[in-house]
Amino acid sequence: MQWNDSEGKIRVAVEGYLLHEMSCKVRDKDSFRIVNLTNKSPNTISRFLSALKSFYKSMIRLKYYPHHNPLIDEQAILHSYKEEVRGVRENKPRMPSVSGTEDPIIHRRLTDSYFKIINEEWQPQIIDDMNLPYRVYQAGKKVNWSQREMLIARMLFETGAMVSEIIELTVGDYRQRISHQEVSTFNKGSHGRKIKFLRFSKDTVKRLFHYIDTERKFFDENHLEFEQLPDDAPIFLSANGTAYTYHAWYYHWKRAMIVNELSLNPHKARHWFVTSRLREIYNVSKNEAEIQQRKNELIKYMKWKNPDTMNVYEHHFDEAKHREAHEHMLEQMAQREKEYTKQGKSSRKPKLAVLETTNIELIDEELQELLEELE
Incomplete structure (x- = not known):
């Protein structure tokens, strides 16, 4: 330029x-x-x-x-x-x-x-509101989010990904992973190279295929189902049948937040994911060695470091261990969603619980640097 x-x-x-x-x-x-x-x-x-x-x-x-x-x-x-x-x-x-x-x-x-x-x-914020995803889902329902908007919101909270990493997914990104709960995607600074994977719940997988074979098929000019789509076909389509964009998506997100009086930047979903994973790490780990091991697994999953540097240590990343811990988190999310839905509508709208980093004893300097990578 x-x-x-x-x-x-x-x-x-x-x-x-x-x-x-x-x-x-x-x-x-x-x-x-x-x-x-x-x-x-x-x-x-x-x-x-x-x-x-x-x-x-x-x-x-x-x-x-x-x-x-x-x-x-x-x-x-x-x-x-x-x-x-x-x-x-x-x-x-x-x-x-x-x-x-x-x-x-x-x-x-x-x-x-x-x-x-x-x-x-700058100091990283830690979002410590366990019901935050379900509040967002309810906000979307009130403004009649389509399957597409609801699916993207669920993937944001379940994967910890940036919005663009989800919106720009292709059918081939899903097909190339062994697990049916995963997709390959790019990372900030990877120049479009698919160097990381995202993992989401089985319920989101069902929603994904339902969207592709119904709403997406309707807007696709050729009306193709999943098995008929080429690998380079975008998963998310606009109403014009073109690849969905961040700005088009953000309109729907912002409208839902305004109507429901929620002040929430979509990037906070990423902070919420990391906070939840860190809490889970401390809850399930028996000693400091296990805590450090699980921290490293999370670092590898999020691709916070320079990807070229981290490739040297790629063989140390045991994806199976992350899947096990992540699956437990997804199961808890599913259970909490059911409990939250049963509570019904509440007249009082609780504020987001945002905790300062310095007030959490378990977050040491290393974790603060780790959280800074989110931005």
């Missing part, structure tokens, strides 16, 4: 640089991105972003850059203030306050930056 590409491409490049070169945590927020520092982030990030913003301001003013400034959130400009605060120099950008040449701004303006830095070191 080039420096004068569209603002969308520039933002993708900057976000990737913040993530991989500056060890920041970047997450979506309305029309902009929030940047959290970590203990590995340099103290020059604000200057880096400020320099880029100034560079593109200059290029736009000199008419070398034909697009909007990629480092500026246009929506913030529209909604936060109506008129531009002008400087003393005609047709020139306002000088910074430290220059002493401009009258001070009497009111505080919200930053117009597309990448907004939060000046606190």
Whole structure:
């Protein structure tokens, strides 16, 4: 790509640089991105972003850059203030306050930056609400989620995967695994290579095949059933018969959360999965050696480390041991879902129980680093 590409491409490049070169945590927020520092982030990030913003301001003013400034959130400009605060120099950008040449701004303006830095070191959250999946499923039912949306939500909580890893699954991803409860998928940073697998419950397998042979078949232009589909066919289809996308899916997720007054980012399903697995590890392990072994199994399953590095140790990963522990977790989820459904509707909507990492004695420094890999 080039420096004068569209603002969308520039933002993708900057976000990737913040993530991989500056060890920041970047997450979506309305029309902009929030940047959290970590203990590995340099103290020059604000200057880096400020320099880029100034560079593109200059290029736009000199008419070398034909697009909007990629480092500026246009929506913030529209909604936060109506008129531009002008400087003393005609047709020139306002000088910074430290220059002493401009009258001070009497009111505080919200930053117009597309990448907004939060000046606190990022800390992973631990979602400790055992009924969270079932609250989401009920929320989906109230807004009439289709089989597709409900299936994706269940796979999110049962596998610990990122949304894109599920939405972009193909029929071949399912066929190439030995177990009928597993699919192969890519990982963040694997450049599309299918280097990890996801595992879900037997009930979700039934729902998956029912979706493929009914709802999906209806939207497929050739109306093919599972056995007739080619390996490269996407599992999830839009109403137009095209491959489903994250943005199309997020519309349905967000609507369900708003209608049911739930403030829940879909990425929190991934945090919930890890919290549940860690709790299970401590519950079933008899000694520290078993705890460490099961931690390593979870690390391998989630592919938190550099995949090329972890390939060296791939033979140490016993998938059967993870299946055994995971199966126990899925059985408990199925039992809790039945119990939760029997409770019926409740007039009170409990808040998510979010525990600070520092309040959980069992989460040591190693586990905190492990959780940071989720982001």
